[in-house]
Amino acid sequence: MMENNSELTTEQSKNTELMQISGLLVGGGALGSIYLLVKKNHSIFSWILPLGMLVVGLELLLKERTKQIQLTGDQIIAQLDELDPIARARVAKYVADQEFGRLSR
Numbered sequence: 150m151m152e153n154n155s156e157l158t159t160e161q162s163k164n165t166e167l168m169q170i171s172g173l174l175v176g177g178g179a180l181g182s183i184y185l186l187v188k189k190n191h192s193i194f195s196w197i198l199p200l201g202m203l204v205v206g207l208e209l210l211l212k213e214r215t216k217q218i219q220l221t222g223d224q225i226i227a228q229l230d231e232l233d234p235i236a237r238a239r240v241a242k243y244v245a246d247q248e249f250g251r252l253s254r
Contacts, residue, residue: 174206
């Protein structure tokens, strides 16, 4: 159990680092693009780096988000598998009620 927690902590720190890097890439690409727009630079070669940074940053963000969603879903399913069917149904109803409550605020 303790080993599993350290693996999760290591995985979470890797995810955090990747999210920060991808955020920096997106931010740098956006700033570079704004700078080129302000300068009214029409050279296609000038746009390669900022647009490349935007694309790579967004790709990393989407991959990490997908991985996080899948990891969380797997953890939830593992916990639900430990419950009897009636308890599972109650948990599902509770979660649905909570989420609908958030959406209606």
